[in-house]
Amino acid sequence: MSFSDLGLSSPLIQAIEAHKYVQPSPIQQRAIPAVLAGKDVLGIAQTGSGKTAGFVLPILQLLQSRKPAKGRSVKILVLVPTRELAIQIQDVIRAFGSRLPRQVRSLAVYGGVSINPQMIKMNGTDVLVATPGRLLDLVDNKAVQLSEVEMLVLDEADKMLNLGFKQEVDRIFGLLPQKRQNLLFSATVSGEVEALVSRLLSDPVTMRQEEETSVPDLIDQLAYAVEAARKGPLLRYLLQHEDMQQVLVFASSIRTADNIAGKLLKHGVQAAALHGDKSQGARTDALTKFKAGRLRVLVATDLASRGIDIQFLPHVINYELPRSPKDYVHRIGRTGRAASPGKAITFVTPEDAHHFKIIQKKMGKQVEMIQTDMLDLHGY
CATH class of the missing domain: 3.40.50.300 (P-loop containing nucleotide triphosphate hydrolases)
Incomplete structure (x- = not known):
């Protein structure tokens, strides 16, 4: 039709x-x-x-x-x-x-x-x-x-x-x-x-439309097993080595979102946080720049992200896991839209491992897990 x-x-x-x-x-x-x-x-x-x-x-x-x-x-x-x-x-x-x-x-x-x-x-x-x-x-x-x-x-x-x-x-x-x-x-x-x-x-x-527990085939999912202290360096490493230019990063709290964006800025990456404690002017400015491709990374909480609707968003990163499988699918569903492929990356700490297994079981899909213990993140 x-x-x-x-x-x-x-x-x-x-x-x-x-x-x-x-x-x-x-x-x-x-x-x-x-x-x-x-x-x-x-x-x-x-x-x-x-x-x-x-x-x-x-x-x-x-x-x-x-x-x-x-x-x-x-x-x-x-x-x-x-x-x-x-x-x-x-x-x-x-x-x-x-x-x-x-x-x-x-x-x-x-x-x-x-x-x-x-x-x-x-x-x-x-x-x-x-x-x-x-x-x-x-x-x-x-x-x-x-x-x-x-x-x-x-x-x-x-x-x-x-x-x-x-x-x-x-x-x-x-x-x-x-x-x-x-x-x-x-x-x-x-x-x-x-x-x-x-x-x-x-x-x-x-x-x-029944609650989504499956993910479109257009979304390429990857998970990285990483210690909590190495999440920040791993994010900056991936941004550089994968040459990611438009990335939506999900954080579970306002404080974490601000910390991620602040550290990215210190490392020369154009980034901004999007959450309820930001002024309306700051939120509108960040969204406008991100949609236009003038902001490389937008770090959002789940509630604030409800206003983000980008037809061809190439990358989503779960810096922290959401509380439910439904929220996980909701997050990564921001990419892989309008017949355009996208990549969804999830950071999984040892404490998150069991929860991530539950998410995969609900999705009915196994996500490839990449170990990062031997990855040299010095300088990132």
Whole structure:
């Protein structure tokens, strides 16, 4: 099946081809026609399933036949749990909407930055992508009206609830009109998410991409057995000897992420840390430079990494193992996308060995383990 089979217009097809998307993912195949038909949608899928394009593409098409927004009454609202995800979705809207006859005005709003510029830009916004807290700040400042919303999208609903946004989300629902189209996407279905589904969705088209415990064949996995004290030198050794130019490194804590990035900088490697303690300006700057290839290494925690969506990311390194096999697959799934091969490397200390065996068993795949005891890391 191709994108042209899904009812999308020629200008959108051209935009899709320009971004080298070959064929729709399973969730896109079902979501796009459903959204175009005005149906509610429930999508259960992990990051990397293509769900963002699954709702952005039909939204862009629907807006082509509608008059541009006026004033501060938003027609399409996308609620997200994090600033990075808000920025990512706006980037997708802009990328696919750049070639359309009717330009779509989108705005991403989130906390951690001044509210005034967001208030000024609100006028005439077609698609508002917002975190719950900042959206309510804008409502309280009378900068936005939600009484005319025609479509509500909840992305990563499970994460939104886990981060404690339930009260804010409930208040937002009370500001919306009863009659509207609702799209809900979530990686998991907890009791709270099920309650949200029952409350919001009417006879939804449901699509479910089961939790990933397998890894695409395009991802070449390697593991390095290494003592904890030698992880830093090993990372710098691999960067140099493998000539890695765009590398996403995962750390399990903010402190470790800062330490890794700091030591890389001291060794002349352009690197930055991405985590929740960074200012929004620093996070946006790091992501922009990394996506553009001007930053060689980005060291991220799991939560902050949710805003990273790079089509052709060549390298992912697990400096530390994640807590679960699901998170491991989630991490390395950042590479090997869009029919482009990638390499995932994992550092395994003696203390990690048992946990890594469990991860491999869940994946159903044995990862080649390279011993580093005899590797000369002096000077790295």
